[in-house]
């Protein structure tokens with residue numbers, strides 16, 4: 001799709017053109033956060049280091065001032081070498097490298113958790129009662145491997161209650177644009193027999209379907225105990241909005257980052 005119109009009121013733009021969006025619900029809860037657009041400078045994917053104990057910082061110098069209005073202190077950012085799995089790790093107390101995981105958690109105020117994407121879902125989970133925060137990177141592999149559920153488990157391991165948690169799903173590829181074939185559907189069928197079809201509709205080619213990772217992960221979060229009424233799912237597609245986002249599927253190979261910190 002060439003132009004799907006502007007994202008709805010669930011995502012609030014910042015800047016002209018927007019440098020990042022915030023979620024209406026997370027903002028109401030006072031969570032410093034941002035999900036960036038292609039107009040945010042200096043965002044790179046995790047740069048595989050020669051020495052895994054000393055990864056390169058994932059942001060350039062221009063990113064810090066660009067995201068400062070969101071209340072995010074990038075000097076304390078925590079990030080991971082994302083691996084399309086479901087492993088979780090706590091962020092180092094002062095930020096920095098959390099390991100080769102796809103779920104990062106924290107109970108420390110002011111430590112932004114960063115998830116890098118270019119079509120995959122970034123999911124933020126926040127329990128104001130503990131308080132505790134988790135951020136997850138979830139593509140089709142992460143969905144099959146249960147990354148969203150792993151994020152809920154990692155949060156509850158910190159004393160959080162799933163039923164009290166607020167979830168937000170960042171702009172990512174939608175069912176309008178996410179055509180997949182047998183290697184993907186085989187893994188989903190193995191992980192969620194009898195259920196995965198509800199997250200798909202037929203595509204033109206034989207064995208091909210349009211996959212709704214938003215619906216799948218909202219359902220999996222709810223099944224893990226998150227109140228569906230507390231799942232912010234603005235359903236904004238990265239591939240439908242080339243003017244705003246990078247999309248791997250569309251060949252726009254930059255990176256978006258979703259960041260959130262405990263107040």
Ligand SMILES: [Zn+2]
Pocket residue numbers: 001173174175176177178237238239240
């Ligand atoms: Zn789309």
